[in-house]
Amino acid sequence: MTDTMTAEQRHRCMSHIRSKGTKPELxxxxxxxxxxxxxxxxxxxxPGKPDIVMRPYRTAIFVNGCFWHGHEGCCKIPQTNRDFWQAKIRRNRERDAANYRILRENGWQVIVIWECQLTAEHLxxxxxxxxxxxxxxxxxxYKRHTTLPYPTDEPEALPMAAEE
Ligand SMILES: [Zn+2]
Structure with a gap:
């Protein structure tokens, strides 16, 4: 996953204006x-109404639009109404961070997937x-609930095969 941005990605950052093609979450x-x-x-x-919840994995997945959720180094903020956009995106990011924190405090794992990571090339x-x-x-x-020795934790505790 890279943070460098192609012209194509920059273009897609404005997808809040017109949405085209398959929605990232889909x-x-x-x-x-x-x-x-x-x-x-x-x-x-x-908490935080994640887009996708995988309970057996205790995992919440958020699929974030790069522009609205302020993907760092990905989208350019429009010059027009710059302060407005900046404030709005900052609030969204703060809300996201608060949601992720609450989830983690409640024992959930959080996975954030950015829109730009879901192009045909990167999907x-x-x-x-x-x-x-x-x-x-x-x-x-599994490690928290099993009573079995967990192999990679203490490899030396595993019985060794007898030498021939
Ligand atoms: Zn992005």
């Missing part, structure tokens, strides 16, 4: 679904990274 949902992941949408009982890589995060979240839940 791209994520489709990928998850077709790769066998199940989820819930906009669960109101979970697969992004979602494979998301998949790794999901699995690592699942593993940390």
């Amino acid at each position: 791209k994520v949902r489709r990928w998850l679904w077709s790769n066998g992941y199940r989820y819930r949408l906009n669960v109101k009982s979970v 697969e890589t992004t979602m494979r990274e998301v998949e790794m995060l999901l699995n690592s979240n699942l593993l940390s839940i």
Whole structure:
């Protein structure tokens, strides 16, 4: 996931003006679904109303539009009404940060996916990274609940195969 921005990305940052093509959140949902992941949408009982909730993974996923949520170094703020946009985006970012904090304090893992990471070119890589995060979240839940020794924690505690 890179923070350098192409002209194409810069263009898409203005998608708050006219939305075209598949909504970013839908791209994520489709990928998850077709790769066998199940989820819930906009669960109101979970703080911050994440876009996608994966309860078994104790994970909340937010799919953020780069412009509205102020993706750092990604979108340019329009010159016209600059103060207005700056204040608005700052408020959105503060609200996002507060939501993520509440979730984490309640034992949720938070995954933020940016719109610019979901272009045809980047989608697969992004979602494979998301998949790794999901699995690592699942593993940390498993580690908390299992009474079995967890192999990578104490490899020396594992019985060694007898030498021939
Ligand atoms: Zn972005």
